[in-house]
Amino acid sequence: MxxxxxxxxxxxxxxxxxxxxxxxxxxxxxxxxxxxxxxxxxxxxxxxxxxxxGWVRGRGFVEPDEKPGDMPFVKWATRYIDRLTGIDIHTREDYHSEVRLHFQHLVHTTTAGLSASSLRSRTWRAVASPQRMPVPMSQSARSLARRLTAGLPPEGHVFRAAMGGAWRHANWKPAVAAAVAKGLPKRPRIHDLRHTHVAWLIAANIPLPAIQIRLGHESIQTTVDRYGHLVRSLDGDITAAVEAAMSVPAPRAGMWLVAGG
Known part of the structure; x- marks a missing residue:
């Protein structure tokens, strides 16, 4: 005992x-x-x-490496370009330049999930940037975060599966299957939680630049390309705003419009 x-x-x-x-x-x-x-x-x-x-003293549940030999994307892409055949030296250098330009800020990490320490400090690590950025949280969200992280070490997971480990596809899919059996009409992926969050923000008329910052997109073009189609639902609000700005205000009682001379 x-x-x-x-x-x-x-x-x-x-x-x-x-x-x-x-x-x-x-x-x-x-x-x-x-x-x-x-x-x-x-x-x-x-x-x-x-x-x-699976429990490691002082660390908690530590899952084995799912992909032995995993490496940062830039390193993998560089090796791939170096092994290409049938291209001249200038084309190869152009490929290397594109990789350095667009992918040098990618943070190589695992699917281990959000850590308790990052949520306690109310910061997220943006995928497209090596720096941390503040993320505003409501009072209810902060209270929930404190309850979920109480007693956890800094590297502990905020959102944990049944045995305390991170949510992965291996344990997410059975959970979704059980929910579907109980009436869930769709089979969402883990990343669909992020998409749903963005859809809520757009439906609430949150500007795309603010959503870009919240998601950690380095370029607003990434946000527009991925979620711009959702903004089409705001066409009615846009046309109403333009109409209101260009319309002539109605005369007040007791006043008449007089042509200028």
């Missing part, structure tokens, strides 16, 4: 240590939140007094 021991620090902070005996030796893991410690304790006991499968 595992147990939880409170460990107070000099600063007054309390950590919660989960202890159990495994193969005749004491094992332990520390948490900053009693609920997280209790959840881990239950996992240990569910695994017969063993470390939960």
């Amino acid at each position: 595992a147990s939880i021991v409170e460990r107070p620090k000099k600063s007054g902070e309390i950590t919660y240590q989960v202890k159990w005996r495994q193969d005749g030796e004491w094992e332990s893991e520390r948490f900053g939140d009693p609920d997280a410690a209790e959840q881990f304790k239950n996992l240990v006991e569910a695994h017969g007094g063993q470390w939960p499968h």
Whole structure:
């Protein structure tokens, strides 16, 4: 059986240590939140007094590399261009220049999901830029974020699957299939959450430059190319605004329009 021991620090902070005996030796893991410690304790006991499968001490659930040999896109593209045959040296250099121009700011990462530390600081890492940018959040969203990240280490996942790991296609698809069986009319992909968010913003008349900044698009052209078709639904609002700006105001009671002389 595992147990939880409170460990107070000099600063007054309390950590919660989960202890159990495994193969005749004491094992332990520390948490900053009693609920997280209790959840881990239950996992240990569910695994017969063993470390939960996939759990790494001090880090939590760490999934294996899904794609061994993965490399940054720019490096892969450069190798691909170098191996092309049937092109002259100037064409090859043009290809290299295009890769450097359009893809040098791509951040090579995994599909591990959003970390708790990035949400606590209310920043997102933009795909098209190596810098961080602030993302405004409502009070309810901040409250939800605090609840979801309570007791998590900085690298913990904000949105977690059933066993605490990141949402991936491998566990997203079964979840969607179960939702479809209960009446969900569509089969959304993970990235469709981002598209839906943009559709909501456009429907609320949020300007495309503001959406560009929120999404982290380096160029407004990327935002227009990808979501410009949704703006067509605002044609009625646009024509009404033009009509209002160009229309002659109606005369007020007791006043007459007089032609100038």
